[in-house]
Amino acid sequence: MADRDPEPAFPRLRPASLRVNVADLLRSALLQRRFEPGEELADSALAKEFGVSRGPIREALIILAEEGVIEHLHYRGFRVPRLTANDILQINEARLPLEAQALRLARPRTTPKDISALHKLKDALLKAYTDSPEGRHMTAQPDYEFHSYVWQLSGNPWLVAGLKRICLGRFLCVSAKELGFAPQDFAAIEALHQQYIDYLSGELDISAEECVARHLQSYQESKRESA
Amino acid sequence: MADRDPEPAFPRLRPASLRVNVADLLRSALLQRRFEPGEELADSALAKEFGVSRGPIREALIILAEEGVIEHLHYRGFRVPRLTANDILQINEARLPLEAQALRLARPRTTPKDISALHKLKDALLKAYTDSPEGRHMTAQPDYEFHSYVWQLSGNPWLVAGLKRICLGRFLCVSAKELGFAPQDFAAIEALHQQYIDYLSGELDISAEECVARHLQSYQESKRESA
DNA sequence: AAATTGTATTTTGTAAACAAAAAATGTTTT
């Protein structure tokens, strides 16, 4: 993770409140598409499932709503949003310049250790792609983890927070065939992520913008086909 | 606000929960520097002040923490963060490419009505600057409102959310003399904001990046002086 | 003075209730 601190010694074990635990579990479940778009998340039902009271559940749902992962309507509760093709275009519009900046800042901070970590994350993504059941490619979580690692390499927590705010909701829908955003084939995914690694290792000599644009364009194109 | 919808007819009156009301009031109070950096926000005390129970107060504080406006430590409560000079540099690093994108997208969508609205917001900012008591320029709120308007002109809600997540915390400290981020004089503020208006109206022919860079640089320089 | 212990104090989570709004249901009217 490119930590410049004088050795981590032990991985920081952070004290977490119930709401953070619940939010983490729900976010992970959403990335795994254990909830469908449009599905409602009733606090009383979740309270029973998690075995805690409604308070922390509500707080967790508010966290996720602020992250843009779920939406909330007054007196109508929380639900998984339905993102349209246009939503994705707008998300990419915001993501492009910010992820490019992340790449620029990350490049001089990237160590060989980071490169091998990224290779592992890429392999995990490809494995998830091939292991997924027919058609519906469950790549949201590993894809998010790959990009999240790159973002954090920038060493800029505000940049990370901004990208998370912009993109997290999109990662929930990436594997959705109904939106037509699954990249066409294995080789394309492989190449598009390898490109990021090559840029960071200094081997690829294109602009950061170009690098991200290519990555996002592939999704854009598969969208146009399905339209 | 550059709404392309077929006439707003009536301004949308939204039903708001207590937590949203409280969050709005607290955010506004923070922008007005009614709380000092480092100050603690105890939910029980706020519950008494607002005359509501702890539940909604706590939810409001969680919203603000997710927005990056206040910070939270487990079993230690909520507090106003102390931003360092380096924090501001990193915030600007993330803000630059994203606000530039907002300007690019906003330009073709800007109407004469928007231009006059921006002039009014600029004047309000300048008035707040001159009306402020000796030295501590209370420009955070009007400054935020000016930029927020520009962001929304982009017509991209994710872009707005990302910029808000990145910048909101910084606007709380802008008027802080102790950080040395107050622009040198009236004329400089005037010019830097007029520059935005000129870019959007199409009169100024420089890149959006250049436009934002100049704006942010002035703060950077005043910081270096005080260091 | 440093480390330990014990005692407030604060934060966090629980539980049971109630109020308010929306959704669902059934009834009447046209």
Place this chain on the structure above:
DNA sequence: AAAACATTTTTTGTTTACAAAATACAATTT
């Protein structure tokens, strides 16, 4: 049958009081 209306039922939002956990602080011991 369709529309309008009134009435339940459910869900969400809020309040209250209390218990549990962690921290902060003072007192004690070494």
